[in-house]
Amino acid sequence: MPKLSSRPPCVIELPPEPRAVSDNRRPRWVHRLAQEAGLFLAATMLGIAVILYCVVFLIAQRHLPGGFELTSTVNSTLPLVLAAVAQTLVVLTRGIDLSVGGVIDLTNGLAAITLDGSAWGHAGQPGTGSIGTMILGSLLVLAVGGVCGLINGLLVTLGRLQPILVTLATLSIFQGIAIRVLPQPGGAVPQGYTNLLANPNWPTSVLWLVALAVMWWMFRRTRFGVGVYAIGNDAAGAAAIGVPVASVRILAYVLGGVCSGAAGLFLAATATAGDATAGNTYTLTSIVAAVLGGVSLFGGRGSGIGAIFGAFVSSMIVNILFFAHIDPLYQSFYEGVFLIAAVVLVGGIGHLLRRRY
Amino acid sequence: MAELDGVQAEPAIEGRGLSRSYGGVHALNDASMSAVAGEVHALVGENGAGKSTLIKILGGRTRADTGTVSVGGREVKFAGPDAAHRLGVWTVFQELTLLPWMSVAENLMIGREPRSRLGLIDRRGMERRAEDTLAALGAEHIDPLALVEDIPLSQRQTVEIVRAISYEPDILFLDEPTSSLVEREVVWLFGQIRRLRDRGTALVFTSHRWNEIRDIADRITVFRSGRNVGTFKELPEDDAVTLMTGRRLEALYPQRPPPPPAVPALALKSYNARGVRDVSLELRKGEILGLGGLAGHGHRELFFSLFGAEKMIAGTVEVGGKAVRIRNPREAMRHGIALVPEDRKTEGLLLAMSVRDNATLAVLRRLARFSILRHVRERQLAQGLIDRLRVRTPGLSNPVGALSGGNQQKVLLGRWLLAEPNIFLLYDVTRGVDVATKHEIYELIMRLAKEGRAIMLYSSDAEELAHLSHRVLVMREGRIAAELSGAELDAEIIVSAAVRDRIAT
Amino acid sequence: MASSAEPVMPGPETPVPTGQDAPLLLRLLGSPTRRRILYALLASIVLFAIGQAVRPGFASPSGIRAVLTIASFVGLVAAGQTFVILIGGIDLSVPWVLNGASILMVTSSLGSNARAIPALLLTLGMGTLVGMLNGAGIVLLGVPAVVMTLAMNGIMEGLTLGFSGGMTCAACGSYAPPVVQAAVHDSLFGIPTALLLWLVVIVLVSVVLSMTTFGRRTYAIGNSPRASFLAGVDVTTCTIGLYALSGLFSALAGIVLVGYGGQAALGMGDPYLFQSIAAVVIGGASILGGRGNYIGSAAGAISLVTLVSVLMAMNMPEYGRSIIYGVIILVLLLLYGREDAER
Known part of the structure; x- marks a missing residue:
């Protein structure tokens, strides 16, 4: 805004309003709380879930969970975390991405045959790829994820189709391609790669998690990030103030696709092999995690950090049920109940927090 | 009533022969208007006379079906509002465009946020910048950190105006800027309008309050049924009403x-x-x-x-x-009790449904036997209503959204007449x-x-x-x-x- | 044709020949919704021709009967899905409501004809109740339909697995009562009873949608819940009723499926979510609500199932079917599922 300061000072014809310039204002933290109600609630939920987990763990195992439990939880949750962030990117633009599971299927299958170079006839034992094949394979997998997102984005934006229908159709397509790429579960992920992404003995995955959170923090502070939120708030209003709605929306789908691709990589690294159907469940669980994390399905509200919390809340629920010796057959039942309760709670508390002045 | 002949100065913005129709209804029909730098130009006319559509076209939000727009004498085609912004044309639209779940600061600074050395948006800096802008323009009572959804309507309107003014536009359109402002805020707005005029901005605004128009407008253009019917320096209210409505005030x-x-x-x-x-x-x-x-x-x-x-x-x-x-x-x-709401498009009518469906919606129970609708009776009832209110529609089964605004409103009123409240x-x-x-x-x-x-x-x-x-x-x-x-x-x-x-x- | 669910505002130059007096052909082609039904049926005919070319006998009466019977299962689920999509909702709880219903049917009847009627009522009641809960959560608690029905799917999955001990329970291996099996497999005047049932459902649902106050209100809510509410429509009760119907039809499909296959199995509901939504959309309904009808969904179900059958007849591997399936839906959407540009 340099333009404004270079002009002569404005003539203000009215004396400043005497009443309430500063006393009427709420402190900054109240505003932050109001704006990010979903995020704070997700954090609270995660806190409660972790405490509950510690309690049932203590009762079952006679000691508190430690580093090993942390590492294995983060290792096994990271694919869901990435899928939830992918979902969030799309949901923030008032869309929904049902193809997340298909993209993970495809990228997971692809990872299993490219990381060790077997896809391009790399000599040597399966599962012993070089640094080169690992880097090349990773980039290829992420790029494929991005292309999947690009297809979705183009169809939604230029094809003017409903996101839910587009991604329902592309889900089927991506799943099909995934099975073509890796007809049988198999392939092999180099041990070194697993150690780098999801080391069972050393918390590398925690570093990735922190990196992801930082990336989200940065994303939120880019014009593109602001644009994504603006579209979800009101696409017409965003267009009126000059947000390039079409390109921002397409880019959001592309970035979502890349995140799903990363989820496929991490899934392959954790499982040390590929399975072209392993991603299917992530379509629904990514939506659940995003919603638990306070992301509004009506767009414009929520954050990737919340989705990360949401992903951990869902995996904590599974852990709690396990250590509380609840019949695993009932697991989906409790997940469903928790999901409804969380959404109602988030809605209700958010409403209370954000009462008008 | 002094009509102007010819234009004294090169118009800053000019629309010529503009037409635009929505679903068969002409919102604007071969309308023209221009504004010169350093003037306050009022557009008057009834609701639906085409003022808002004209402003949307000149502000780059809507494309005209036919006609040309030129800025500074050069013909332009706006691809969108941002194309207009680049030429210094800013608009405060009647329906607010603020983003509800973002803060006032984010709304004010979107697209021009201050950035840190990393190239990331500096949120504290942005909030300070917003606070300064609000203060510099005399709106310091608005909290830059508040969510737009949480502030009252009059403040939202003020923020919208502040955002446009803070770009120091060369041409500024204000579509009913005072509709939700109280007097103090109106005084503030007029101070800003005069300041901008004095530094050479061309301002175009619409209002329904005649005393405002009298106070501040340098020129007045009257619109009727999607067309401009005259531009004046002085225009007594009675004459304006006659021009706007096509009949004497008393006869209306x-x-x-x-x-x-x-x-x-x-x-x-x-x-x-x-x-x-x-x-x-x-x-x-x-x-x-x-x-x-x-x-x-x-x-x-x-x-x-x-x-x-x-x-x-x-x-x-x-x-x-x-x-x-x-x-x-x-x-x-x-x-x-019957309520006919203001916004017939979202609260009144079911636009994609037929005239008949809309007319009988409130009396369905009366038309049914064992909840099966009595087709013939429904038709008769709807047809009777259409005839009585003289609704112009090709048929009962045409979608109500294809009718003109006036006929839509008649259908809506008719729905409640049938209910006999x-x-x-x-x-x-x-x-x-x-x-x-x-x-x-x-x-x-x-x-x-x-x-x-x-x-x-x-x-x-x-x-x-x-x-x-x-x-x-x-x-x-x-x-x-x-x-x-x-x-x-x-x-x-x-x-x-x-x-x-x-x-x- | 009472629903008259046209897209918003046809242009001024195109007269809309939907008047009751227009010639039949024009009326048939008049509205895009009806045109889509025609396309869907034409597509099925073409597909049958291709199938016949690929594998002679595909389009024989028995071949057609087999395809239509399978289509009727999708069609039953799509009936419920049509109801909720018409108000801009969606029912993702179909898979496990269907699966739960099929298991409840066999375990409560234990394969005996004497228990068939109570088991039938119990199962249909369960489906209806679950649907009502869906509707109540959506309209009373304000949970988005996607989340509510997704969670309900999980709840039903957990309950089904839990109560049946993961299909290890003694009663889980029971067969459907012979009367139910016979009812699905028998023929009346050469038409399989499963198809007759579907025909009855088609007529009933179409009558409800186009000729009753409930149907009219459904379209009204789908067009604008707010405007409908302000016109005195009981949006709450209607919404709950519509989701209840969806649950009912899922349960009915579950019963027919165990009658067809004899036994229940885990995961037998999974394909029906995708197919039911696809059938409704192919049949011309708008996913945003307010537009479409059940004849369309039925036509959609037939063309979808015919497509799958043809691909199977061509020995197309699974991946190919999956890809072609998605591509065809995309093409159909691009042909007529576009939103109007606003500018």
Whole structure:
């Protein structure tokens, strides 16, 4: 805004309003709380879930969970975390991405045959790829994820189709391609790669998690990030103030696709092999995690950090049920109940927090 | 009435031969207008005369079907609002474009956020910048950290104006900027308008308040039925009305029936709802009770809560002398109350459904036997209504969205006529309706009053209130601030009672 | 044709020949919704021709009967899905309501004809109740339909797995009562009873949608819940009723499926979510609500199932079917599922 300061000072014809310039204002933290109600609630939920987990763990195992439990939880949750962030990117633009599971299927299958170079006839034992094949394979997998997102984005934006229908159709397509790429579960992920992404003995995955959170923090502070939120708030209003709605929306789908691709990589690294159907469940669980994390399905509200919390809340629920010796057959039942309760709670508390002045 | 001939200066912006139609209805039909640097140019005309459409086209938000736009003498084609912004053309649209779940600061600074060395947006810096902007433009009472959704309508409007002004535009369009501002804020806005004019901005604004136009406009262009009918330096109000409506002021409004005897149809005592405070009033059978005041001062909430569509908080409601509780629209209908909402496109009609479906929606139960609809009877009923109200439609099964605004409004009114209520709550029902239809609606209202039905009428047009009502209650900040009757039934008096805020009194 | 669910605002130059007096052919082609039904049926005919070319006998009466019977299962689920999509909702709880219903049917009847009627009522009641809960959560608690029905799917999955011990329970291996099996497999006048049932459902649902106050209100809510509410429509009750119907039809499909296959199995509901939504959309309904009808969904179900059958007849591997399936839906959407540009 340099333009404004270079002009002569404005003539203000009215004396400043005497009443309430500063006393009427709420402190900054109240505003932050109001704006990010979903995020704070997700954090609270995660806190409660972790405490509950510690309690049932203590009762079952006679000691508190430690580093090993942390590492294995983060290792096994990271694919869901990435899928939830992918979902969030799309949901923030008032869309929904049902193809997340298909993209993970495809990228997971692809990872299993490219990381060790077997896809391009790399000599040597399966599962012993070089640094080169690992880097090349990773980039290829992420790029494929991005292309999947690009297809979705183009169809939604230029094809003017409903996101839910587009991604329902592309889900089927991506799943099909995934099975073509890796007809049988198999392939092999180099041990070194697993150690780098999801080391069972050393918390590398925690570093990735922190990196992801930082990336989200940065994303939120880019014009593109602001644009994504603006579209979800009101696409017409965003267009009126000059947000390039079409390109921002397409880019959001592309970035979502890349995140799903990363989820496929991490899934392959954790499982040390590929399975072209392993991603299917992530379509629904990514939506659940995003919603638990306070992301509004009506767009414009929520954050990737919340989705990360949401992903951990869902995996904590599974852990709690396990250590509380609840019949695993009932697991989906409790997940469903928790999901409804969380959404109602988030809605209700958010409403209370954000009462008008 | 001094019409201008020729243009003295090179126009800063000019639209020529602009037409635009929506679904077969001409919103703008071969309209032209221009504005020169350093002038305040008022556009006047009835609702639906095409002012907003013109501004949307010149502001780059909508494309014209035909016609040309030129800025600084060069013909341009705006791909979108940002293309207009690049040429220094900014617009405050009538429907606000602020992003509701983002802060005031984010809304003010979007697209020009200060960035840190990493190239990331510096949020603290952005909030400071927003605070400075608000202060520099005299709007420091607005909290830059608040969410837009949480601030009152008048502040939202102010933020929208501040955002446009802060770009120091060369050409600024303001579409009804004062519709929800109180007097103090209007004074502020006019100060800003004068300042911009003096530094050479071309300003175009629309307003329904004649005294504002008189105070600040250098030139006035009158619109009627999607076309400009003249540009003037001086224009007395009576002449303007004649130009705008195509008929004399007196001829537009039918004779009102004499005031009815005091038989109460609806009585409120210390009535409270969200945004409505301690309202007590009595509406008599056969009476037309006007409600005046600025947008956002509780009329809407009063109407909607009376109809059961919003929660009533405290007080008593008596219908025909009996205390009642109305919790939803169905109960309101059972008590003989009908509400015709303002926004017929989202709250009234089902645009994609047929004329018949829309007309009979409120009386479906009456038309059914064992919940199977009696087709023939429904058709007859709808056809009778269409004939009675002279709705122009190709057929009963045509989608109501394809009709013109006036005919749509007739269908909506007709829906409630079929329900035969005793109390009509009419919320700004002539908005966006052509003059001929307006006249028909006025006559319908009079007829209903003569039949002994009670009518509560809110209108954003003070003239209309003054001419139709037996009494007018002016609402301010959710309370009834004044009751006007007899000789006080005058548009100027209604407006001044509405805008007087606490500081001015 | 009472629903008259046209897209918003046809242009001024195109007269809309939907008047009752227009010639039959014009009326048939008049509205895009009806045109889509025609396309869907034409597509099925073409597909049958291709199938016949690929594998002679595909389009024989028995071949057609087999395809239509399978289509009727999708069609039953799509009936419920049509109801909720018409108000802009969606029912993702189909898979496990269907699966739960099929298991409840066999375990409560234990394969005996004497228990068939109570088991039938119990199962249909369960489906209806679950649907009502869906509707109540959506309209009373304000949970988005996607989340509510997704969670309900999980709840039903958990309950089904839990109560049946993961299909290890003694009663889980029971067969459907012989009367139910016979009812699905028998023929009347050469038409399989499963198809007759579907025909009855088609007529009933179409009558409800186009000729009753309930149907009219459904379209009204789908067009604008707010405007409908302000016109005195009981949006709450209607919404709950519509989701209840969806649950009912899922349960009915579950019963018919165990009658067809004899036994229940885990995961037998999974394909029906995708297919039911696809059938409704191919049949011309708008996913945003307010537009479409059940004849369309039925036509959609037939063309979808025919497509799958043809691909199977061509020995197309699974991946190919999956890809072609998605591509065809996309193509159909691009042909007529576009939103109107606003500018």
